Amino acid sequence: MPITPQDAKNVLTSADLIYSDSDLSAALDDMAEQITARLHDANPLVIGVLTGGMIPTSFLVTRLQFPLQLDYLHATRYRGQTSGGTLQWIARPQTSLRDRVVLLVDDILDEGHTLRAIVDDCLAQGAKQVLTAVVLEKNRERSTTIKADFTGLQVPDRYVFGFGMDYKEYWRALPAVYAVKEHG
Numbered sequence: 001m002p003i004t005p006q007d008a009k010n011v012l013t014s015a016d017l018i019y020s021d022s023d024l025s026a027a028l029d030d031m032a033e034q035i036t037a038r039l040h041d042a043n044p045l046v047i048g049v050l051t052g053g054m055i056p057t058s059f060l061v062t063r064l065q066f067p068l069q070l071d072y073l074h075a076t077r078y079r080g081q082t083s084g085g086t087l088q089w090i091a092r093p094q095t096s097l098r099d100r101v102v103l104l105v106d107d108i109l110d111e112g113h114t115l116r117a118i119v120d121d122c123l124a125q126g127a128k129q130v131l132t133a134v135v136l137e138k139n140r141e142r143s144t145t146i147k148a149d150f151t152g153l154q155v156p157d158r159y160v161f162g163f164g165m166d167y168k169e170y171w172r173a174l175p176a177v178y179a180v181k182e183h184g
Contacts, residue, residue, distance in 0.1 A: 001168075008170035011161075015178035018155055024135065024163055024176065027152030028056075031133060032063035034150055035103065039131075040066040042101040047093055049118060050074040052107035055164040055172065056135045060105055068103075071095045077114050087117050098126035107164035108136040109151070112144035119146065135163060136177065158182065 003011075019027075046068050048057030054072075061070060074090035102122050109115060115132060122130045133150035140157040155177065161167040162174030171178075 014181040019177040021175040049106040052164040057105040112146040
């Protein structure tokens with residue numbers, strides 16, 4: 001169900017700050033250091049997972065000072081909702097994945113269904129290796145076995161938004177991460 005801009009403002013006003021922009025910057029610096037150590041000679045194809053991974057990918061790749069190629073894909077289970085449904089492919093990478101080391105960059109590892117499906121799809125397209133980088137990993141049980149190769153920060157099992165993640169299509173561009181206020 002769509003919300004109004006005023007509804008979005010009300011959610012932010014009552015939300016809890018989880019990570020500030022300086023927390024995120026430090027986490028991205030650490031991730032970039034780990035990624036550089038592992039991939040600096042691998043000629044990786046870095047793929048941002050849209051829409052949530054757009055902002056994290058932008059901030060992360062500027063910290064990777066080695067040769068890489070950049071592309072994107074768009075696959076989603078949420079489409080503006082607060083819970084996931086069936087995976088929908090909107091756009092696939094235009095660069096061939098055959099025999100490439102692929103680094104997928106996304107905003108958050110939540111249940112893991114979307115990221116698992118994307119990894120499997122990349123491997124089916126002939127990627128030599130697929131690694132994953134997420135700015136946030138939610139502390140929760142998962143029905144999938146996926147674990148990110150590079151993780152910035154851990155978040156509680158709450159609905160979070162900002163820095164790429166949305167609240168009903170609002171607040172992706174916030175420079176910090178917030179959690180919707182828990183009621184009850």
